[in-house]
Amino acid sequence: MAYLEVRGLAKSYVTPRGTTHVLGGVDLALEEREFVAIVGYSGSGKTTLVSLVAGLVAPDAGEIVLDGVPVTAPGPERGIVFQQYSLLPWMTVYENVALAVDAVNTGLAAAERRRLTEELIALVGLTPATWKRPRQLSGGMRQRVAVARGLAMKPKVLLMDEPFSALDALTRASCQDLLIRIWGEHRSTVILITNDVDEAILLADRIYPLTPGPGAVLGPAIEVGLPRPRARRHLSLQPAYQKARQAIVDFLRANRRVA
């Protein structure tokens, strides 16, 4: 059995205008320390998939087993970096990260927890902004706080729901570089949800395309045969990069709904 196993996950939403079948049987398997990306058009059910794995929403069918334990409720072992940052605006950067550190490390002394919090803030390069509130930060800085908070949960698997989609291209690139560096040091198990094929190839070991809904399912896995550590420069010129990109784009195009 894989470290994280998702089997036959299905979810529909009942609205006044009828039932929407969002996910129609998603299967996914992740080994420990793998970085997997799920790519799909917006509106194809990516966020629903994350909410299900996080346990924030209950599935209609299927199951999720993480490290041998079935997922039934949310918990910090499936840490999330939310799409809209979801930083608490009345808390400083420190307090936002400390909330997660304190929640997960109840056994540690206060001084130790403070050290952990400061370490995480330093890891995402925000030490000078420690005592600022989210509204005083740029979008990129906010998302780095969200990443620090996600890591603070010491998750068995870190779920990232389009973490950089709200950022401009340059900020996005620097956040991606940061993520590459952090992942290189920590080797966490990560599921990255994105609508950016290049982002997926740059960051992930393996990519699953998500067919557009209704009833979205994952397409065949595409291995990214690029060596690590990866650097952004010249990456797109490598044959492995172009091969992976072509495979994803072809799959998404072939399964596109007729617009």
Add this chain to the structure above:
Amino acid sequence: MTPRKVALPLLSLGAVLLVWTALSHTVAPDLPSPLRTWQESRRYILEPFFKDGEMNQGILRLAFYSLVRVGKGYLLALALGTPLGFLLGLSRAFHESFDPVVQFLRPISPLAWLPLGLVIFQKSEPAAIFTIALCAMWPTVINTAVGVRSISQDYLNVGRVLKLSRVKMLTKIIVPASLPYVFTGYRLSLGLAWLVIVASEMLTGTPGVGGFLWQEYNSLVYSHIILSVVTIGAVGLALDRLMGLVEARFKAV
């Protein structure tokens, strides 16, 4: 402040004084003119803290009595209304059982509560405070409940993922997230509390701006009615501005 922002309100003030003068000289001969009002009230304004007797005191002294009474009733309103609002916002069962009661009690006038307060407490002071609290608490109750119910699901999800305890969920997420709404409720409640003071003082005859107003009406000193009305308006405006500043601080987060 631009000259425009000074000039235009002064212009409208002049218009009010003009209409007032015209009325006092034509259709309402018992209404004292602005000039007469000033002449008969100047001592109350220029020596605002003098005290000749229970009901004959400087206007700020009277306003102070009223403010103390309002303060007590208002604090009681917040002490009752805030937890009630949180319960209504947090618990569906509580909302379903108590919301009809709230909607029923809310529109009852202070004039109706006061005699009941007198029956219960047998004394005018606690009856007045009871009336103020009962009338002023509803905006706090309703705004707090709305504030709790409109907390973004994203914030609650953060708490759920972190598996925060109920207490931490409340203190770290629910209370701070609903605070702007709560303070809007506090501001509206203070306005209502001040509105109720006049009625309760008139009916109980206690010293304060409202009691003074009623006494001077009975003594046929009509200019002092106007003095009281102007004082009530000025204090009400000052209170609202003060709460507006407090509220803005909380919204700035």
